[in-house]
Amino acid sequence: MSDIGIKLIYWDRVFEAGFWILLTLFFYYLALRIQRALGGTPLANPVLLASAPIIALLSAADIWVGDYMGGGQALIWLLGPATVGLAVPLYRNFARVRSALVPMAVSLVVGSAVAVLSAVLIGDAMGASMETVRSLAPKSVTTPIAMGIAEEIGGYASLTAAFVIITGVIGAVFGAAFFNMLRIRDPRARGFAMGIAAHGIGTARAFQEGEVTGTFSGVAMALNGIVTALLLPALWLLFAS
Amino acid sequence: MSRPPLRLLCAFAVLVACDLAGKLFAYALKLPVPGTVIGILILLAGLIALRRVPADLKHVSDFLLAHLNFFYIPAGVGVMAYAALLADDLWPILVALFASTFLAMLAAGLAFQWTSRLTRGKDGDA
Numbered sequence: 001m002s003d004i005g006i007k008l009i010y011w012d013r014v015f016e017a018g019f020w021i022l023l024t025l026f027f028y029y030l031a032l033r034i035q036r037a038l039g040g041t042p043l044a045n046p047v048l049l050a051s052a053p054i055i056a057l058l059s060a061a062d063i064w065v066g067d068y069m070g071g072g073q074a075l076i077w078l079l080g081p082a083t084v085g086l087a088v089p090l091y092r093n094f095a096r097v098r099s100a101l102v103p104m105a106v107s108l109v110v111g112s113a114v115a116v117l118s119a120v121l122i123g124d125a126m127g128a129s130m131e132t133v134r135s136l137a138p139k140s141v142t143t144p145i146a147m148g149i150a151e152e153i154g155g156y157a158s159l160t161a162a163f164v165i166i167t168g169v170i171g172a173v174f175g176a177a178f179f180n181m182l183r184i185r186d187p188r189a190r191g192f193a194m195g196i197a198a199h200g201i202g203t204a205r206a207f208q209e210g211e212v213t214g215t216f217s218g219v220a221m222a223l224n225g226i227v228t229a230l231l232l233p234a235l236w237l238l239f240a241s
Numbered sequence: 242m243s244r245p246p247l248r249l250l251c252a253f254a255v256l257v258a259c260d261l262a263g264k265l266f267a268y269a270l271k272l273p274v275p276g277t278v279i280g281i282l283i284l285l286a287g288l289i290a291l292r293r294v295p296a297d298l299k300h301v302s303d304f305l306l307a308h309l310n311f312f313y314i315p316a317g318v319g320v321m322a323y324a325a326l327l328a329d330d331l332w333p334i335l336v337a338l339f340a341s342t343f344l345a346m347l348a349a350g351l352a353f354q355w356t357s358r359l360t361r362g363k364d365g366d367a
Contacts, residue, residue: 028311046310051317058321065322072315079312080264080277081256085302087284088294103357111349119341128333136337140345143316144275162323163338165316170342178343184350186357193350197342204309214306220349222278229273 020071027053042176042205048169083200086218093215100188104219107189111196112224115140116232131155137236138228139163142199145225152233164199171198172205187213195220252297256305259284 031049038044058068090097097104119136128136134155138146143164150160171194179190187210194202195217203221207214262283264276272279288294320327327334 024311024314028308028314031310047313047317050311050314051320054314054318055321058318065319068318069315072318075312075315079309080260080280081253082305082309082312083277084256084260084263084280084284085305087259087281087288088299088302089306090281090285091288091294094289100353100357102360103353106356107349107353110352111345114348115341115345118344119337122340123330123333123337126333126336128330128337132330132334136334136341139338139341142275145273148273156326158323159326161316162320162327163334165313165320166338167342168313169317170339171346174343175346178346179350182347182350184354186354189350189353189357192353193346196349197345200309201313204313207306207309218281222281225278226274 016067017071017074020068021074023054023057024050024071024075027051040208042173042208045169045173045201045205047165047201047204048173079200083218086203086215089211089215090219093212096188096212097215097219100216103189104192104216104223107192108196108220108223108227111193111220112140112227115197115224116228132159135159136163138232139167140197140199141225141228142221145229149229149232153236165201168198168201171202175202175205176209188216191216191218192220195222196224199224248297249301252295252301255284255298256302259287 027050028046031044031046034049035041035044035046054068057063058065116137119139120133123133123136131154134153135150135157137153137155138149138160140146141149141164143161146160146164147157150157175190175194175198179185179193184190184193190209191206191213194206194213198205199221203214203217206217260277260280263278263280266272266279266283267274267276
């Protein structure tokens with residue numbers, strides 16, 4: 001009896017996970033169609049366009065996000081191998097990346113410092129709680145690193161996870177227009193700045209712009225993650241206490 | 242499909258294996274770096290040793306990178322779980338996130354562009 005029960009629950013979960021993955025695929029496809037119909041504009045960001053209707057659907061049907069994550073987790077897991085694929089454009093553009101070591105180093109130091117300090121100072125000046133300010137500090141680095149840093153400096157890891165995603169979408173949506181406004185036309189500079197400020201979601205957008213932009217964005221995302229993880233907790237303890 | 246599916250599957254397995262190896266490595270050595278970043282370095286080292294990118298690997302990684310957005314959708318949906326937490330400090334959060342993202346792009350972008358111009362003679366292409 002209990003054996004049958006276990007099997008039923010199991011299949012129920014598999015079915016549900018498949019349903020949520022299928023739904024995510026459907027809305028992603030729709031988002032791509034919309035973006036293409038609008039001439040590929042970054043304003044029509046696929047992450048935003050696809051997750052908004054899913055959020056609306058879950059709220060309307062009163063379904064817990066955790067249920068959706070039964071399928072969502074599988075896609076989050078796939079993010080790992082997909083990101084490892086960055087090694088291929090990195091290898092193809094290795095000479096280009098190596099010849100830009102000086103601009104990359106300067107941009108990394110300046111960019112990661114501005115990303116952390118501006119978020120902390122603005123949040124604090126606008127009267128956010130201490131926990132919120134601490135959770136804002138690592139918002140420009142990729143989720144797993146950001147959550148770890150938030151915990152180390154006394155923020156909420158889950159709040160940080162939300163900040164990281166919102167930051168990524170802001171960068172992906174407005175980055176291209178902003179770089180045009182600043183007359184930053186060098187694809188290496190555009191990509192690197194995108195990766196520093198808007199991590200993986202920015203990198204996903206950068207690859208839509210081109211391979212060089214995407215490669216530099218991916219390199220910047222990795223370097224900013226490492227530098228912030230190594231320096232932010234130590235510096236925070238030094239200055240905040 | 243022009244490419245044998247089995248070879249594409251092998252290329253995908255290489256990506257999964259590098260990711261997994263990177264995660265194990267980062268976990269075992271307690272590195273403050275996500276395993277996936279180590280995974281990128283492992284694959285990069287492999288490509289440098291091989292001196293070329295196998296066509297199937299290029300095919301699979303180009304496809305996955307072109308659709309990187311797809312894998313971020315669950316994270317986007319996950320933000321809804323924290324809606325109540327966000328509501329506490331909504332305005333400071335929104336202003337800080339918007340302003341700081343723009344400032345970081347400005348600082349990093351201009352720093353790159355200026356230094357690249359200063360060092361152009363030495364670096365060649367720009």
